[in-house]
Amino acid sequence: MRVSSVSHVLKGSSHKPKRTVRRVCALLGVLLVVAGRGGRSAAREGALLPESPARARVENLAGITGGGSGTASGLGRKPPVAVYFTGQARTLRRTLCSIRKHVLDPLVSQGFVPVVFVAGELDGDSGDFQLLLGSIPDVELGGVLIVPRPGSAVGDENARLSLASLADAKKDPVLPPIPNACLAVFKKKARWFHDGGDATDSTSKNNKYTDEVLAQIWYRNVVDRMRIQWQTSERGKLAGAVQWVLSPRPDNVYVNDVPNLNELAAAGNMNQFDDDDEAGETASGKTASNRKHNSDVNVSGTLWIPSWGLGHDLSAGKKWRNLFGYLTVPNVFNFLSGKQKRTHASKKNRPGENNRFAIGGLNAVSVYHDLYVTMCYGGLVRDLPSGVNFEQMVRWYFDHPRVAARGLRRTIPLPGDFWFFRLRKSVSPNSDSEQLGTIPTPPLEHPGHKPSLVPFDWRPGALTGHCNGGVDLYQSERKNRSKKSQKQVVEDERWRLWSLAASEAWRCDDAAFSPNARFAEKKGECLLREMRLEWVKTRWLRNLVPWGVWARKLVFPGGWLEKKISKRCQRA
Numbered sequence: 001m002r003v004s005s006v007s008h009v010l011k012g013s014s015h016k017p018k019r020t021v022r023r024v025c026a027l028l029g030v031l032l033v034v035a036g037r038g039g040r041s042a043a044r045e046g047a048l049l050p051e052s053p054a055r056a057r058v059e060n061l062a063g064i065t066g067g068g069s070g071t072a073s074g075l076g077r078k079p080p081v082a083v084y085f086t087g088q089a090r091t092l093r094r095t096l097c098s099i100r101k102h103v104l105d106p107l108v109s110q111g112f113v114p115v116v117f118v119a120g121e122l123d124g125d126s127g128d129f130q131l132l133l134g135s136i137p138d139v140e141l142g143g144v145l146i147v148p149r150p151g152s153a154v155g156d157e158n159a160r161l162s163l164a165s166l167a168d169a170k171k172d173p174v175l176p177p178i179p180n181a182c183l184a185v186f187k188k189k190a191r192w193f194h195d196g197g198d199a200t201d202s203t204s205k206n207n208k209y210t211d212e213v214l215a216q217i218w219y220r221n222v223v224d225r226m227r228i229q230w231q232t233s234e235r236g237k238l239a240g241a242v243q244w245v246l247s248p249r250p251d252n253v254y255v256n257d258v259p260n261l262n263e264l265a266a267a268g269n270m271n272q273f274d275d276d277d278e279a280g281e282t283a284s285g286k287t288a289s290n291r292k293h294n295s296d297v298n299v300s301g302t303l304w305i306p307s308w309g310l311g312h313d314l315s316a317g318k319k320w321r322n323l324f325g326y327l328t329v330p331n332v333f334n335f336l337s338g339k340q341k342r343t344h345a346s347k348k349n350r351p352g353e354n355n356r357f358a359i360g361g362l363n364a365v366s367v368y369h370d371l372y373v374t375m376c377y378g379g380l381v382r383d384l385p386s387g388v389n390f391e392q393m394v395r396w397y398f399d400h401p402r403v404a405a406r407g408l409r410r411t412i413p414l415p416g417d418f419w420f421f422r423l424r425k426s427v428s429p430n431s432d433s434e435q436l437g438t439i440p441t442p443p444l445e446h447p448g449h450k451p452s453l454v455p456f457d458w459r460p461g462a463l464t465g466h467c468n469g470g471v472d473l474y475q476s477e478r479k480n481r482s483k484k485s486q487k488q489v490v491e492d493e494r495w496r497l498w499s500l501a502a503s504e505a506w507r508c509d510d511a512a513f514s515p516n517a518r519f520a521e522k523k524g525e526c527l528l529r530e531m532r533l534e535w536v537k538t539r540w541l542r543n544l545v546p547w548g549v550w551a552r553k554l555v556f557p558g559g560w561l562e563k564k565i566s567k568r569c570q571r572a
Contacts, residue, residue: 063511064096065135072113072140080239081112082227084247086119086219089128090425091251097508102254108138115142119223122148142230149215152178161377169225170232178214182376186210191387217372224369245365247358252420253443253501265299300361301409309354352391363407421445421501440520442502447494448552454494499528526569531555
């Protein structure tokens with residue numbers, strides 16, 4: 001059964017999505033009720049129906065999507081590239097323009113056919129996955145699978161977990177509920193947030209986020225299994241072998257185009273693909289390649305990931321390091337304060353990897369997305385060191401010998417600077433929407449955000465291929481840059497990138513209503529201008545209390561000056 005033309009709605013063991021299903025069915029005028037057995041296969045136990053958005057229909061949907069059909073005419077003539085989306089669609093209407101412009105359209109221009117797979121969480125916005133991603137020109141919708149967030153399996157504490165117990169992905173891509181035994185080990189070892197408390201305490205932040213992390217990696221595993229199943233379908237056979245896979249998040253706003261895939265392989269001085277790696281699968285498909293790790297690394301076993309967002313703090317444990325802002329404390333004071341050299345034993349200093357975007361060959365990405373079953377059903381969770389966060393867990397997984405033996409040979413930073421920002425759905429809670437109108441919400445990682453997206457030691461010389469003429473911009477301002485301090489150079493780049501990402505989202509907001517609308521963009525331009533003005537005025541306060549998060553957030557959403565700035569832009 002093809003999953004590209006329908007979305008599956010499953011009954012989960014710990015969720016009751018009846019209310020959402022009824023709302024969807026009311027829009028369609030269809031009611032399908034199928035009894036379930038606690039979160040198993042969509043074909044056996046779910047309600048099978050076309051997905052529809054739960055909120056009001058966008059007036060100019062083609063302005064966001066481009067008005068495609070969900071099938072690509074080039075399939076079978078051009079090489080396919082799998083593109084994985086997982087999680088929630090709550091901001092997809094605001095991020096899709098950026099995803100098309102910087103991810104999907106460049107792949108088409110490079111001569112590939114993007115084949116999109118979605119494993120999404122059932123909620124009021126989940127219908128947008130098929131509605132939007134199924135309407136992009138020259139993009140094939142391989143499959144959309146909408147399921148409730150997986151709960152934990154009841155009464156399986158003594159169950160024997162093994163990879164052999166899982167259904168063949170070619171027959172059933174959906175995984176069982178999360179085993180309690182695996183969940184319990186994660187909660188014993190988790191430190192997703194440094195101050196999130198003991199994850200075994202049901203009231204702690206880390207306890208609740210453990211469920212979130214397990215759900216995220218569960219969906220990632222399912223989407224890769226969907227690709228395996230699709231390749232056995234008529235369209236999958238027509239497409240031929242999938243050699244490249246991209247794994248973006250639907251809530252990212254992208255600032256740069258994805259690199260040219262052929263150039264990535266050439267820059268890495270690697271072989272392309274060999275027969276073993278093309279045919280290989282992971283534990284999900286039960287045909288994993290067992291070739292030994294060697295120096296002959298090819299694309300299929302390589303993963304490219306962003307060089308930032310590594311989830312660690314190099315200054316952790318260094319007392320008073322930034323007491324006076326960016327100035328280095330004298331060595332004698334460091335000695336008296338007990339400053340120690342960074343050690344791997346420091347929990348916050350452990351290296352991590354950005355887990356929000358990846359490009360790689362088939363084996364590498366498939367093994368990466370197999371993290372969930374490898375940990376829970378392969379027993380690797382027992383080896384997980386205590387006190388790691390999400391990014392550190394991913395790095396540890398990449399470095400594990402068992403993972404390398406299964407086909408993930410190495411990870412490489414994406415060349416140059418490849419930036420993206422997270423986007424939230426709602427307007428700021430400080431905004432009085434009744435008086436001020438809808439305030440366009442900017443991306444999350446504003447220039448005052450901690451941790452900072454652009455690090456303190458960033459240099460513009462690393463720029464390659466920035467959008468909107470970034471390289472030319474910096475070359476033309478070389479003389480001006482030489483007069484700026486490193487602090488000012490980094491601060492300017494943070495504002496530039498955040499402004500570009502915010503503009504991408506606001507243009508998408510406007511495109512949803514009319515090709516010529518500039519309501520959100522005009523308000524956004526006003527907000528950026530006024531925020532920057534207040535940021536300059538309050539520099540003295542950040543210098544006075546450089547450790548104060550409230551001082552860095554002062555002019556941004558949630559800050560003290562937000563409402564004041566919003567009122568200025570009310571009639572923009």
